[in-house]
Amino acid sequence: MIVMKFGGTSVGSKERFEQVFRLISQAKDESGPPLVVVSAMSGVTNALIEAADLAVRRNLDGALAQIEMVRQKHIDAVQGLLSKDKAQALLSDLSLHLSELDSVLRGINYLGELSKRSIDAVSAMGELLSSSVLAEYARERGLKTKWVDARKVVQTDDTFGKANPQWQEIEARAKSEILPAIKDGSIVITQGFIGSTAEGITTTLGRGGSDYSASILGVACDAQRIEIWTDVDGMMTADPRIVPAAQLITDVSFQEASELAYFGAKVLHPLTIKPAVEKNITVKVLNTMRPDSRGTSIQAVVKEPAAYAKNDLAKSICAIASKKGISALFISSPRMLMAHGFLAKVFSVFDKHRTPIDLIATSEVSISLTVDNIENLDLIRQDLAELGEIEVMSDTAIVTVVGRQFRERSGIAGEVFTALKDINILVISGGASDINISFLVHAVDADRAVKQLHAHFFGS
Ligand code: ADP
Ligand code: ASP
Numbered sequence: 145m146i147v148m149k150f151g152g153t154s155v156g157s158k159e160r161f162e163q164v165f166r167l168i169s170q171a172k173d174e175s176g177p178p179l180v181v182v183s184a185m186s187g188v189t190n191a192l193i194e195a196a197d198l199a200v201r202r203n204l205d206g207a208l209a210q211i212e213m214v215r216q217k218h219i220d221a222v223q224g225l226l227s228k229d230k231a232q233a234l235l236s237d238l239s240l241h242l243s244e245l246d247s248v249l250r251g252i253n254y255l256g257e258l259s260k261r262s263i264d265a266v267s268a269m270g271e272l273l274s275s276s277v278l279a280e281y282a283r284e285r286g287l288k289t290k291w292v293d294a295r296k297v298v299q300t301d302d303t304f305g306k307a308n309p310q311w312q313e314i315e316a317r318a319k320s321e322i323l324p325a326i327k328d329g330s331i332v333i334t335q336g337f338i339g340s341t342a343e344g345i346t347t348t349l350g351r352g353g354s355d356y357s358a359s360i361l362g363v364a365c366d367a368q369r370i371e372i373w374t375d376v377d378g379m380m381t382a383d384p385r386i387v388p389a390a391q392l393i394t395d396v397s398f399q400e401a402s403e404l405a406y407f408g409a410k411v412l413h414p415l416t417i418k419p420a421v422e423k424n425i426t427v428k429v430l431n432t433m434r435p436d437s438r439g440t441s442i443q444a445v446v447k448e449p450a451a452y453a454k455n456d457l458a459k460s461i462c463a464i465a466s467k468k469g470i471s472a473l474f475i476s477s478p479r480m481l482m483a484h485g486f487l488a489k490v491f492s493v494f495d496k497h498r499t500p501i502d503l504i505a506t507s508e509v510s511i512s513l514t515v516d517n518i519e520n521l522d523l524i525r526q527d528l529a530e531l532g533e534i535e536v537m538s539d540t541a542i543v544t545v546v547g548r549q550f551r552e553r554s555g556i557a558g559e560v561f562t563a564l565k566d567i568n569i570l571v572i573s574g575g576a577s578d579i580n581i582s583f584l585v586h587a588v589d590a591d592r593a594v595k596q597l598h599a600h601f602f603g604s
């Protein structure tokens with residue numbers, strides 16, 4: 145069985161739903177009914193989160209206007225896709241979801257309080273709506289389908305906004321809710337991004353989390369392949385929005401793809417790959433609008449092409465990624481000179497505040513490090529102040545060069561820094577990994593750094 149995940153732009157309009165329908169029918173003919181995982185229509189999750197934000201800031205009219213926009217987007221799609229009667233029936237079903245949303249927003253507005261739990265309840269709505277549209281349309285076009293509420297399958301813990309899957313429970317539920325229907329010849333259509341706690345409270349897996357849902361469900365169902373259908377040809381040598389000349393990477397290892405996803409290649413949610421690696425399931429990234437293009441295959445082992453010859457520097461580089469919205473902390477403590485335990489004390493502060501560190505560079509009495517989760521930054525800063533002097537810099541970005549066997553090759557750092565000679569580099573982290581070199585720059589320089597590196601290694 146194959147999992148096919150369609151992102152926001154892939155279900156962004158009536159025409160896109162039609163294209164998704166063609167792809168899933170074709171997949172059914174070729175390899176049996178797939179499990180289809182859909183995101184919210186493009187722009188909808190942002191609108192829902194904005195609505196919750198406006199509601200808590202006592203702008204109920206603004207919040208309801210966002211919901212109206214969401215409603216209209218779905219009405220346009222549904223009226224273009226379904227016959228009058230069917231459209232009417234579906235729109236009244238969708239209205240039920242939307243009036244629930246209305247009540248939640250009024251509650252948020254009345255209380256002036258917005259918890260992560262409420263944000264999840266609001267933002268989950270986008271996937272419930274889009275998946276209902278696709279299921280109804282596929283049914284009207286004669287496909288045998290079953291719509292499954294992902295919250296009945298994807299059980300998670302209660303880390304709202306970034307919930308963690310409860311694997312055993314999910315596997316058991318996939319066996320009862322999904323696999324029998326597939327065996328019976330139905331295409332199963334469900335939502336990405338959302339789940340629920342054991343008590344039935346709605347959770348989400350974090351922004352961009354539909355890719356992760358596809359992988360969780362693919363693993364739980366023992367899928368043959370997980371296909372991530374999106375709006376670009378596959379994983380590319382850089383974000384094509386930043387570097388129009390970016391090239392398609394047709395084959396990439398799990399490790400390289402994870403590194404790229406983690407360091408900002410938004411095309412794949414960073415948690416997507418790990419579960420698939422463990423079960424050795426191939427992940428493919430494909431373009432919904434150009435289904436015949438080859439796409440990217442992500443596999444455990446990718447044979448090293450001859451071109452990856454040692455010292456052929458350009459060929460050892462796989463891609464360039466960047467991640468904005470990073471904060472850097474510079475900690476220095478001259479009194480720790482010759483003393484032990486400085487690093488341990490610094491790390492324990494981050495551990496206490498459950499904040500992961502991304503990049504790090506150290507000398508004996510100073511540490512530079514970066515975080516992208518700034519939720520507890522004030523508390524971290526207070527605790528670190530007891531250890532030494534702290535400077536915090538926001539609006540920075542990590543730029544990462546991903547490749548192979550960096551430790552065995554000489555000259556890579558030289559090439560990287562030659563390409564960036566006019567860019568102020570704030571922190572460098574090389575050598576920590578055999579497959580990446582990362583460094584911190586001011587956010588305003590990030591796109592230029594990516595462009596210059598890409599031009600240097602891949603040509604422009
Ligand atoms: P979806 O809605 O299908 O999940 P996303 O917007 O989350 O799509 O991800 C696709 C986008 O990822 C592309 O439009 C592209 O701009 C961006 N992207 C960033 N880095 C890369 C990369 N290395 N390769 C391909 N796309 C990338
Ligand atoms: N709709 C969610 C988001 O916009 C999840 C996803 O698209 O992957 O973040």
Ligand code: MG
Nearest residue numbers: 151352410411
């Ligand atoms: Mg995405």
